[in-house]
Amino acid sequence: MSKQSTRDLILDSAQSLAQARGFNAFSYADIASELGVRKASIHYHFPSKQDLEAALLERYRAQFLSALDSIEQSAGGSVTRLKRYADLYAGTLSNGRICLAGMMASDIGALPEQLAPTLSAFFKEQIDWLTKVMTQGKNAGDLNFSGSAQSQANALLAALQGGLLVANAMGDETLFKRLGQTLISRLQ
Amino acid sequence: MSKQSTRDLILDSAQSLAQARGFNAFSYADIASELGVRKASIHYHFPSKQDLEAALLERYRAQFLSALDSIEQSAGGSVTRLKRYADLYAGTLSNGRICLAGMMASDIGALPEQLAPTLSAFFKEQIDWLTKVMTQGKNAGDLNFSGSAQSQANALLAALQGGLLVANAMGDETLFKRLGQTLISRLQ
DNA sequence: GTCTATAGGTGGATAGAC
DNA sequence: GTCTATCCACCTATAGAC
Secondary structure, eight states, rough: OOOOOOHHHHHHHHHHHHHHHHHTTHHHHHHHHHHOOOOOHHHHHHHSSHHHHHHHHHHHHHHHHHHHHHHHSOOHHHHHHHHHHHHHHHHHGGGOOOHHHHHHHTTTGGSSSGGGHHHHHHHHHHHHHHHHHHHHHHTTTOOOSOOOOOHHHHHHHHHHHHHHHHHHHTTTTHHHHHHHHHHHHHOO | OOOOHHHHHHHHHHHHHHHHTTTTTTTTTHHOOOOTTTTHHHHHHHSSSSHHHHHHHHHHHHHHHHHHHHHSSSSOOOHHHHHHHHHHHHHHGGGGGOOOHHHHHGGGSHHHHHHHHHHHOOOOHHHHHHHHHHHHHHHHSSSOOOOOOHHHHHHHHHHHHHHHHHHHHOOOOHHHHHHHHHHHHTOO
């Protein structure tokens, strides 16, 4: 059980709050009371909220890319990989949370412009990874779809992000699980 | 050119701001400066921000339902109706805005609980309408899909909502237009 | 209905002691 | 690194004159 640094604890708390409420609906005071420290301590690690937001996104992006690597190195064909990809999203849905990137996308109009390129890169990486899986799956005969692999990748990413949004708003987690099955079964 | 009441002007301004920034990232002061009135005047029409938010959602819901009626009464088969439905979403994307309901869904964790049932009803109405169009289209031979009409309706709603989010975050309006084509063409 | 003025609270952020 | 103390800007909301 390695000790987590205060910095990491702050990021964990902030991420949970951001995924549940949005980037403009949590404060340093929220994090401080959750961790039992003072606001000034958080400002020591992240001088401005923009610094915190940027660190949140970077960490989430790195974790997500790492998860994609893990999926690629595990056994299973394209269908299994897509299922495991959808499960990454389903995992965020518990406790009324959605994907951090999806939340940031919805808040993009109220966030510092400097964050937009990284968020855009995040989505591009997701689409590129999905496009690769789609292409491999089609070539191997595991997947069957018409149109380009990239347009299928776009559609899957959009459906998963929107599915989190709608399922969370309707308080119906099973809606998202059924959606994942629908999306993947029609690619077979 | 009928005069718009101050109340309607307030709702217009608030809706535009909410769709662009989110419900927790615009203020009475923003609306006041946009309309050239004082904050207190807005409080006269909408005593609390919760009142304003509720009115925004109700009006959006009524307008959307009216648009669905209009689509139903116009000529054209199921494919045309789905295309016109997707166009309702595409229309919001200009000027960095997304669907008001999608934005409210992302902010649901930071909004008064009283709004959740109405938002949930909004999404249910969308799904029911799409399910009806899907069913009619399949029976008429216009549409072709496996699985239930309702799961296809869920998937289409989710993909459109998520598509707005991703396209807006990536600053790529054409991504959404291509998505709409992909989603509908694979139902034929 | 709209205004001026203001209350009461919370936001992010900084200075400086320990 | 964490704390106390504080600043100032902004938020929602209300009272009361016009």
